[in-house]
Amino acid sequence: MSAASSAAPQAPGSSRVWERFTPRQRLSRFAVYLGLVAAIVASARTVEVIPEFLYDAPQQVQDLLERMWPIAWHHYAGGVHDALVDTLHIATLGTLLAIVMALPVGLAAAGNLVPNRIVNHLARLVLVSSRSVNSLVWALLFVAVFGPGAIAGTLAIAFRSVGFVGKLVGEALEETDRGTIEALQAAGAPWASRLLWGYWPQIKPAFWSIALFRWDINVRESAVLGLVGAGGIGMALDTAMNLFQWDRVALVLFAIFAVVVIAELAVTHLRQRIL
Amino acid sequence: MSAAPDLPSVPPPGHREAFRPDWLARAGWLLLALYVAYAVGRLDFSVERFVTGLDNGERFLARMFPPRIVQPDSLLKGLTESLEIAVLASFAGIVLALPIGLLAARNLMPAWASWPARALIAAARSFHPVIVAIIFVKAVGFGALAGIGALVLASVGFIGKLFAEAIEEISAKQVEAVRATGASFMNVILFGVMPQVFSRFIGFATYQLDSNLRNSTMVGIVGAGGIGGTLFSAFQRFDYDFVAAILLSIIAMIMLGELLAGWVRGVFLERGRVDQE
Numbered sequence: 001m002s003a004a005s006s007a008a009p010q011a012p013g014s015s016r017v018w019e020r021f022t023p024r025q026r027l028s029r030f031a032v033y034l035g036l037v038a039a040i041v042a043s044a045r046t047v048e049v050i051p052e053f054l055y056d057a058p059q060q061v062q063d064l065l066e067r068m069w070p071i072a073w074h075h076y077a078g079g080v081h082d083a084l085v086d087t088l089h090i091a092t093l094g095t096l097l098a099i100v101m102a103l104p105v106g107l108a109a110a111g112n113l114v115p116n117r118i119v120n121h122l123a124r125l126v127l128v129s130s131r132s133v134n135s136l137v138w139a140l141l142f143v144a145v146f147g148p149g150a151i152a153g154t155l156a157i158a159f160r161s162v163g164f165v166g167k168l169v170g171e172a173l174e175e176t177d178r179g180t181i182e183a184l185q186a187a188g189a190p191w192a193s194r195l196l197w198g199y200w201p202q203i204k205p206a207f208w209s210i211a212l213f214r215w216d217i218n219v220r221e222s223a224v225l226g227l228v229g230a231g232g233i234g235m236a237l238d239t240a241m242n243l244f245q246w247d248r249v250a251l252v253l254f255a256i257f258a259v260v261v262i263a264e265l266a267v268t269h270l271r272q273r274i275l
Numbered sequence: 276m277s278a279a280p281d282l283p284s285v286p287p288p289g290h291r292e293a294f295r296p297d298w299l300a301r302a303g304w305l306l307l308a309l310y311v312a313y314a315v316g317r318l319d320f321s322v323e324r325f326v327t328g329l330d331n332g333e334r335f336l337a338r339m340f341p342p343r344i345v346q347p348d349s350l351l352k353g354l355t356e357s358l359e360i361a362v363l364a365s366f367a368g369i370v371l372a373l374p375i376g377l378l379a380a381r382n383l384m385p386a387w388a389s390w391p392a393r394a395l396i397a398a399a400r401s402f403h404p405v406i407v408a409i410i411f412v413k414a415v416g417f418g419a420l421a422g423i424g425a426l427v428l429a430s431v432g433f434i435g436k437l438f439a440e441a442i443e444e445i446s447a448k449q450v451e452a453v454r455a456t457g458a459s460f461m462n463v464i465l466f467g468v469m470p471q472v473f474s475r476f477i478g479f480a481t482y483q484l485d486s487n488l489r490n491s492t493m494v495g496i497v498g499a500g501g502i503g504g505t506l507f508s509a510f511q512r513f514d515y516d517f518v519a520a521i522l523l524s525i526i527a528m529i530m531l532g533e534l535l536a537g538w539v540r541g542v543f544l545e546r547g548r549v550d551q552e
Contacts, residue, residue: 047360
């Protein structure tokens, strides 16, 4: 349409000027820029920052590094190794539990599997509320319920991951090809068989990739949960910090770093082999 | 023609039985079950703990409702501070991440420039923001500054990585065309590279603002400013009705932030324009 109108002869002087954006777009972009600048300026002016603390930050960091060195390696076997292994178990069990809980909710959220809008929306609401609460908050809640320990951490990881896994599994299900499903349906396959032989093979690669990705995130997150008493290496970190044993803090930080790097390498390797 | 084809009683070579049992997968499930049993034992889960926990949970929920705002001042101050931390950290983080991400893109930069930048990005990503916040609290004291520092580092890690990956995926044709006009290096970046990655950049910048908002409500747990400190102390005082009020306001703030981020994406990604025409 625009090509036709530009080819049409036009009276000189009334030629239309090409504009990249409509006035409304320009206005909304301007509003975004204005809002951004206003937010930044307002935040910078009202945020409570004590400049004196900033001046001696280099000294503090130097002091910190001196206290951290040499790293207390001898402490590893006694106080860190078990906590580190616990962290891995919390992440793995939490991910498994999340998958078990997320599959039914993800199925219910997929519009092509459950053709009922109310059920879809309810399932999505469950997934959104799981995601909008941070895993540290979930951990605080479960520590209040089950007491300090790994059980609170595992449940926190699981409840935070349900939203993530469920959302992605639901989206993968909605993107499946109908051909196979219709073939199975035509052959008279019951619902469970359609699920197992029609949908599952199609979402299998996406599913494994989601599970691995979430496990990788959970390894990082489970290392922090101990700060609120939910078990794992974070508790060792908390104890060492409360006692100002910075050489042990350095050891714990190094251990977390090593585990995170190994987990990421493992996930990358597995993903290449599976996909 | 009308005769039915003979059904072979012996499957021909290469015949694949449909739905045959996959013994490898079954062994995998067995291993998984064994692992779960072992890990559950190791982490000291038990049915009785679970049952007492459920009892506790009931009382806990009863004390949470109805939510009650015990200290409106500290709630409001905490929420504002979280918002400020998120805004400033996103701004500073994005400004820092752009040059670092550009340096880390291997298709534009020589190896001596890209490797240090990639190492920096990897280091910034390896720790959870709350752990980084602990270090910053030690370095610059309690308060919002520590939270800002921690989230700036997290933003540099995330945006830097995605920005570098986006640049590595651009088409070289436009870059070469701009270069062929004799443009300087800055002009190649501005007119050959940036237009290709701009829409993706908007995507992860809004995502990062969202994620910083979530984390800025948490760094307070280790004393780095924001609503997290208020939440944690309410928990320690067993003011569970105030905890519920804080949690609800955090969730409301995050959802508002998500809506705003979605609107900004809509403004810049011109989805509306395509629909209108």
